[in-house]
Amino acid sequence: MAQAQMRHPIESGCPDGFQYMHPTMRRNFGQWRYHEHPRPGVLKHVAHSGDEIWTVKAGTQRILDVFTLRKLCDIGDQFADGHVRFTIRSNIEYMVDDAAKVDPLINALEDAGFVVGGTANSVAMISHTQGWLHCDIPGTDASGVVKAMMDELIDEFKNCNMPNRVHLTTSCCQINCGGQGDIAINVQHTKPPKINHDQVANVCERPSVVARCPVAAIRPALVDGKPSLEVDEKKCICCGACYPPCPPMQINDAEHTKLAIWVGGNHSNARGKPTFQKLVAAGIPNNPPRWPEATAIVKKILAAYKEDARDWERMNDWIERIGWPRFFEKTGLPFTKYHVDNWRGARNSLNASTHIRF
Ligand code: SF4
Ligand code: SF4
Numbered sequence: 001m002a003q004a005q006m007r008h009p010i011e012s013g014c015p016d017g018f019q020y021m022h023p024t025m026r027r028n029f030g031q032w033r034y035h036e037h038p039r040p041g042v043l044k045h046v047a048h049s050g051d052e053i054w055t056v057k058a059g060t061q062r063i064l065d066v067f068t069l070r071k072l073c074d075i076g077d078q079f080a081d082g083h084v085r086f087t088i089r090s091n092i093e094y095m096v097d098d099a100a101k102v103d104p105l106i107n108a109l110e111d112a113g114f115v116v117g118g119t120a121n122s123v124a125m126i127s128h129t130q131g132w133l134h135c136d137i138p139g140t141d142a143s144g145v146v147k148a149m150m151d152e153l154i155d156e157f158k159n160c161n162m163p164n165r166v167h168l169t170t171s172c173c174q175i176n177c178g179g180q181g182d183i184a185i186n187v188q189h190t191k192p193p194k195i196n197h198d199q200v201a202n203v204c205e206r207p208s209v210v211a212r213c214p215v216a217a218i219r220p221a222l223v224d225g226k227p228s229l230e231v232d233e234k235k236c237i238c239c240g241a242c243y244p245p246c247p248p249m250q251i252n253d254a255e256h257t258k259l260a261i262w263v264g265g266n267h268s269n270a271r272g273k274p275t276f277q278k279l280v281a282a283g284i285p286n287n288p289p290r291w292p293e294a295t296a297i298v299k300k301i302l303a304a305y306k307e308d309a310r311d312w313e314r315m316n317d318w319i320e321r322i323g324w325p326r327f328f329e330k331t332g333l334p335f336t337k338y339h340v341d342n343w344r345g346a347r348n349s350l351n352a353s354t355h356i357r358f
Contacts, residue, residue, distance in 0.1 A: 020083065020085075021083065022053065022081055022083040022095040022097070024047075024051050024052075024053045024095070024097045025053060025083075025095065027047075027049070027051065028047035028048070028049055028051050028053075031047050031048045031049065032045050032046070032047050032048070033046050033047060033048050034046055037119060037120045037160075038054075040116070040117045040119060040120070040122060040158060040159055040160050041056060041057050041058070041106070041116035041117040041118060041119055041158070042055065042056055042057070042102060042106075042116075042119070043055045043057075043119060051097070052097065052099075053095055053096070053097050054095070054096050054097075054098075054099060054101070054102050055093050055094070055095055056080070056093065056096070056102060056105050056106060056109070056116060057087070057091050057092070057093050057116065057117070057118050057119055058091060058092050058093075058094075058109045058114040058115060058116050058117075058118075059090075059091055059114065059115045059116075059117065059118055059125050059150065059157060060072070060086075060090055060091060060092050061090060061143060061146070061147065062090040062128055062130075062142075062143060062146070063130075063133055063134075063143055071112060072084070072092055072114075075094075075105070075108050075109060075112060076094055078108070079094075079101065079104050079105040079108045080094035080095065080096050080101065080105050081094075081095060081096055081101075083095050087125075088127065089118070089124055089125040089126070089127045089167075090125055090127075090128075091118050091124075091125050092114075115154060115157060115158060116158070117157040117158040117159070118157055119160070120160050120165065121160045121161070121162045121163065121164050121165055122156060122157055122158070122159060122160045122161070122162060122165065122166075123153050123156035123157055123162060123166045123168065123302065124157075124165060124166065124167055124168070125146075125150065125157065126145075126146045126149060126150060126168040126169065126170055127167065127168070127169045127170075127178065127181065128142040128143065128145070128146045128169070128170045128178065129142040129170060129171055129172050129176070129177045129178040130142055130143075130172070130177075131143055131144065131145075131172045132144075132172075135172065135173075136244070136247075137173050137176075137240070137244045137252075138172035138173055138187075138252075139172060139173055139174070139187040139189065139240070139251070139252045139257040139286065140172050140187055140257065140259065140286045140288070141172060141288060142170050142171075142172045142178070144288055144289055144291075145170050145172075145185060145294070146170060148289065148290045148291050148292075148295060149168070149185075149291070149294075149295050149298060152295050152299060153298075153299070153302070156302065161306060162302075162305070162306055163305065163306065163309035163310060163311055163312065163313050163314075163318070164309075164311075164312050164313060164314045164317075165314075166182045166183070166302065166305070166315065167181040167182050167183075168181050168182065168183045168184070168185070168298070169181035169183075169184045169185070170184070170185045170186070171184065171185070171186040171187060172187055173187055173240055173243075173244075174186065174187050174188065174238075174239050174240045175239055175240055175241045175244075176244075180265040180267075180277065181265055181277075182263065182264070182265065182266070182314060182315035182316070183261065183262075183263050183298055183301060183302075183315065184261070184262045184263070184265060184277055185259055185260075185261055185294055185298065186259065186260050186261075186262060187240075187257060187258075187259060187260075187286070188257075188258045188259060188260035188282055188283070189238040189239070189240050189251050189252075189253075189256065189257055189258075190238060190256045190257070190258055190283070191238060191251075191253060191256040192217075192231050192233045192236040192238055192251075193231060193236075193240070193242055193243060193249035193250060193251040194249075194250050194251070194253075195228065195229060195230070195231065195248060195249050195250075196248040196250065197223040197224065197226060197228040197248075198226070198248075199247075199248040200226075200227070200228040200229055200246065200249075201226050201227045203246065203247060203248055204229070204245065204246035204247075204248060204249075205245065205246075206220055206227065206229060208245055209229060209242050209245050209246040209249070210229070212241050212242055212245055213241060213242055214237070214239060214241060215235050215236070215237055216235070217231055217232045217233075217235035217236040217237075218230070218231055218232075218242060229246070229249070231249075238251070240252075257286050258282070258283045258284055258285065258286055259284040259285070259286050259291070259293075259294050260279055260282045260283070260284065261279075261280055261281040261282075261284065261294065261297055261298065261301070262277035262278060262279050262280065263277055263278065263280050263301060263315055263316075263319065263327075264276075264277050264278055264315055264316035264319050265277030265316070266314055266315075266316045275316040275320075279338075279339060280301070280327070280328075280331070280333055280339070281297050281333055282336075282338050282339075283338070284297065297333065300331050300332060300333065301331050301333075304327075304330040304331045304332075305318055307330075308322065308330055
């Protein structure tokens with residue numbers, strides 16, 4: 001028997017998305033007249049042609065096993081029109097072109113244990129990074145934090161009770177992905193890296209590690225006759241940027257790696273400038289598998305926002321209106337000396353110019 005021919009890989013990036021789109025969306029691409037929000041988790045779009053399409057959104061985890069994916073696809077084949085997409089916040093969306101299909105689809109999703117919601121002024125699914133499952137530098141998990149928190153915020157996901165939408169993010173190290181939202185739960189290292197001098201020369205490219213430090217705290221050094229590195233601990237801001245290119249500079253630590261919560265981050269849009277988030281709680285225990293301390297603080301902030309913000313105010317608008325002192329009063333979070341940013345070194349040492357340094 002002739003040997004099966006192997007298919008040559010196609011090295012031209014991701015495939016054209018149009019071929020997977022619902023035909024009604026493809027036909028009316030860029031030609032939508034308006035959209036409505038008939039109930040939490042459902043959007044209705046109406047095109048200039050008169051075509052209508054309903055989108056049903058259900059929360060899913062970012063890292064899906066094949067059995068769950070098959071179950072989701074079977075629901076799509078049976079109750080929707082066989083077209084789905086995943087959103088940037090790991091939700092699945094089903095598109096149907098008939099209003100009569102919406103309720104049976106929602107029932108099928110809920111019977112299978114999925115939660116429909118996350119649209120308009122709800123708490124959307126937490127946007128999260130990869131954590132222990134994929135990445136090589138996390139100081140905590142991401143999927144686990146998201147699961148633990150969303151279990152507690154399920155009613156806020158299913159209902160539209162917030163003044164405006166709320167985006168939450170998590171970040172499992174202090175330097176890379178994640179970490180910009182209305183509420184961001186980020187790793188916070190609290191001690192400088194600990195160097196294993198026996199391994200530095202074999203594993204690390206020392207000049208790139210030195211260049212990586214934002215405050216120039218790393219210097220080349222000879223330790224026991226071997227080339228290594230040393231850290232000026234007075235300068236070090238415990239950011240962890242040296243750890244990815246040089247794993248012998250271990251910074252993750254069961255006791256000293258904590259979580260911090262920042263609020264008020266928002267991207268710019270047609271009406272406003274970007275806003276930068278500010279630290280509101282630091283030194284929170286990194287406490288798997290349920291992270292109860294971090295979840296309790298997120299719930300406190302959400303409760304104060306829900307109670308006090310005006311309709312349509314995002315988290316940053318609300319805080320800007322009431323001021324930071326009132327924010328701490330209303331949320332009951334303690335204001336400590338760690339909230340005062342008195343670090344003066346940035347101007348001299350952070351990348352403040354357009355020069356690229358390696
Ligand atoms: S946030 Fe950091 S640790 Fe987490 S996945 Fe991104 S790079 Fe990895
Ligand atoms: S943790 Fe950050 S500040 Fe400290 S030595 Fe490493 S790169 Fe520099």
